[in-house]
Amino acid sequence: MKTIQMIYKDASRILKGLLLSVVIILASCQSVLEEDVISRIGNDYMNTASGFNDGVNAAYSTLRMWYGTERGNNFTVFGTDTYRQGSDGSWKFMNEYTNQFDSRNGHAREVWDEAYRGINTCNALIERAPNVIGIPEATKNTRLAEVKFLRAHYYFLLVQLFGGVDLRLTETLVPTTEITRATEAQVYEAIVRDLTEAIPDLPAMMRSNDYGRATRPAAEHLLGKVYLTKATSTAQAGDDYSKAEVLLKKVISDYGFILLPDYADVHGFGNEINNEVIFAVQYTRDPLTNGGGNNGHVFFLMEYDNQPGMRRDTQNGRPFKRYRPTDYTLNVIFADRENDARYDKSFVHLFRSNRPGTYNTSFDLSKPTVTFAAGDTAIFLPGFEMPAAERATRPYQVLTPSLYTDKLYPALNKFLDPGRVDLTQFQGGRDYIAFRLADTYLMLGEALFRQGKNAEAATFVNNVRRRAAFPGKEAAMEVTAADINLEFFVEERARELLGEQMRWFDLKRWGLLLERVRLHNPDGSANIQDYHVLRPIPQNQIDRVLGGEASFPQNPGY
8 A cells, every 4th residue: 555655746746637627616716717627637537446546645735735834833833922933034924913914914815725625625525436436435435534534624724713714515616706604603513524424434543554644533633622622612512522522532542542751752853653643744755746845844943053163954954033932931831840851852952063163152252252173062052041150161152041032042843854955955854743642631631621520630631741751750740630720721732732833723712812912922912903813814715706705704803
């Protein structure tokens, strides 16, 4: 059987063919009135066994528009309480919540269009499946379950970002301008139905034989998150938390997933396939088939490459200086560095010289010059305010918190990609871990807390906290029922999942987005408004619709 990397290689080719020959047309087309069905070859091909399989592969490839991308990170890392803007980048208004963040936003347009391309591919596969021959029925049912998982995944992203959207569950083959916005409740109903139908036909195993395909636990994890999110939306129901509890317990107990003993190994380079990963989005090292690549490696880095004794290299990464940790992240979230190892294991603490020589110091003026041989420590970030007298005794520059700037700050190490072919390469090849077991534990703890089951919640979250402890500090990391409250989950999810494209969604579903940005993000605090809990509907979408905004209303405030 093909590996998922080969699947995505095929998907890149097939998706282009589908777009050219079938013209996957719906609300996602750039100019729907100018589109036309230019050939029926692709249409016929999708009805064959090979075309059906290639179509499923193409449906997976759309995930690459979100995970590990600039747009996916800007939508979820910017504009939160854990990160503020660094010195570089052209998307600062997404963190600042200025009036530049409007309906012409390129990221909003790209997410909208690409999600609907993926949705229409899924719709086509679901409708055509009964007429496809040459595929064993059991295999076809599994592939259809994967497609429903993907369609639900795309709609879940859309409803969290935009609210009620165009709910399109049948294939669109011809241009249409008659489009309306469904309610959030209708979108959630469709998401829940797709995942509920998919779960029985997905393989009940930790990993599919074709690694990267959806499995039963991946769908259960996603549906658990859907219920947890739905519970604080306009679609909420009284049993959302109890349904999430059942699903998330199954993921933890039924499939053999484990929390890796060492937190540092979860995102360790070369260890992307591990027993904590429930679902990952696949990338490759082939530039012809990797799309835009996993770009997460560039965004969280500091400007090490212009410092004495240093130059840019593949090991330390290409620093875009996009996301700088807030004071809240460094001083509150990671306040406990005696028992909790996650600060130590989440950030880069030293840089070794790759440009030997003698230099004038640049930021640590406790000594006038520094001299390095290759491999000597050039920069050290102790994480605390080391006195100048002590810094002066060190043969390298010491970057203390009082010296942090929008260029110099602790760099997150989770997404570093030293496997790139050269030091300028933007298109990384690491898989992006979308769902992992620690998130399952924390979501389960939250679902239990919401039902008043604090003692049981503490039992589950202590698994995550013990794993995070320095050796011998496990008992000190444990919490009790009395410690379990919303603020505990606000902080614990930040400690465990920092930078993993979840924070904006978490703050929104907790109803804390405005409060936490105003308290902890000095770049966005003055501008964020009530309406920013939704993103703007792309203007090109509204312009496509007969009747414009009267027929397809913009979200309030934009």
